[in-house]
Amino acid sequence: MAQRDVVFPAGRQALYERNRYSPAVRSNGLLFVSGQVGSREDGSPEPGLEAQVRRAFENLNAVLAAAGCSFDDVVDVTVFIVDPAERFERIWAVVPAYWGQAPYPNITCVGVTWLYGFDFEIKVIAKLPEGAPA
Template sequence: MRDVIFPNDKQANYEAYGYSAAVRSGGFLFISGQVGVDASGSAIKDPAAQFQLAFINLGGVLEAAGCGFNDIVDVTTFHVDMYEHFDAFASAKQRVFPNPPFPNWTAIGVVCLADPDLLLEIKAIAKLTSFT
């Protein structure tokens, strides 16, 4: 059985592109890639602010599912210009994962993302403490 999750203020964006923000199945939450866009869907130009907003958007999906960052067990990040922006990314990541135990993490360098101004996409899996 599976159940889809959408943050209240973003569902139209997911429907426009034909995917779910997250799918709850088998005690896990599989979260689609989250990026640093504002409410209008525009990418934030400043890399540090974009990375922080990507984590905020990830937090919104987690909250809609009734869980939080401490429930994340696996993270995959996709980076444009990884070496140029890595310190800013690491700072944003440390704000949401300040202490061990840290989730599993894989970082992948990519040529580009869906919007030419996007520098980061975050995909995650969370373990739900209670599920239906």
């Protein structure tokens, strides 16, 4: 098996090592980013739904930046929401600050019952910029 080309954002490698997963992997010109939640540096949830969503996007953007990408390079988004009937509108009020301009990436929203103490998770696939390590 080939060695995975893993991307780590600054200051969070210990968290990923403790939980035994890679924040992102480069492969064939794409960046596959693991689900990002609204966790603080120590891994604990950011209190408050809207603050947790903002922190999830900030964590996502840190992973993207570590690979030389931004949200503008994102082509596929999957979000997981605990109790989406209750929380979707509040979450979606925060999203435009991070989403960028049209054309937007595609998205799949999934309602779940549990996210390890979090209410929102976002995972993406991004196209690596030309000249970036593939």
